[in-house]
Amino acid sequence: MRATLNIPDNLLSDVQKITGEKSKTNAIIVAMKEFIRQKKIKELIALRGKIQINYDWKKEEELEMKAQKEREKLLGRKK
Secondary structure (H helix, E strand, O other): OOOOOOOOHHHHHHHHHHHOOOOHHHHHHHHHHHHHHHHHHHHHHHOOOOOOOOOOHHHHHHHHHHHHHHHHHHHHHHO
């Protein structure tokens, strides 16, 4: 998408230096992606302690081991 933006030269120059991008477009894209990533991280951190997860990892491991044995049986029969 094309857009006309009025970005101060010194700000754009700093973004290019920090991102290491020579292209103004790429520098802005990198900066925007990083900004979004940081915001998402903050949102996830804000959820800490607010979500209750009941996960039975022992049962999950048992199921995985059973599935692995079944796969091994099937592979053994095909040989």
